[in-house]
Amino acid sequence: MKTCRLSATAFIVASLVALLSVSASADDSPRPCAALKRIVAAAPDGFASLTPDDGKGVAQPYGDDAQCSGAHRSFQCTWTPHQAVGSDADALEAVAADIASCLPDATHDQNSPGRQHFYLGAKNQRTEITLTPAGSNRLRLVVSGR
Known part of the structure; x- marks a missing residue:
């Protein structure tokens, strides 16, 4: 059970990191x-x-x-x-x-x-x-x- 919970937590954290890194670089150019x-x-x-x-x-x-x-x-x-x-x-x-x-x-x-x-x-x-x-x-x- 602990392994499953840890894997799920790791998956969620990895997903959030991936989403945050995409959103940070998607809008890093100046906007007019x-x-x-x-x-x-x-x-x-x-x-x-x-x-x-x-x-x-x-x-x-x-x-x-x-x-x-x-x-x-x-x-x-x-x-x-x-x-x-x-x-x-x-x-x-x-x-x-x-x-x-x-x-x-x-x-x-x-x-x-x-x-x-x-x-x-x-x-x-x-x-x-x-x-x-x-x-x-x-x-x-x-x-x-x-």
């Missing part, structure tokens, strides 16, 4: 959701509350050299995708997948290798998110509000 949500939330106020660092979280999983800036009606970031991400089209799709996942209320109305476009809100208060190549091996994310 907080940065995307912060940028979109700032749109109605004209992006005045944002700093250039606010957009770097969007690019961080894909590139380390993000340069971001804001104006009254838009906030934009450009960066060079890591080689591991693949082509510019692959990088565009990966970032678009993050946008769709992080902002489930956004409408994804253009999905092409050269342009990804989303929008949120009513027509007169719309926030638009556009992702395009920006020259050779660079991506540009523009969030604009009306």
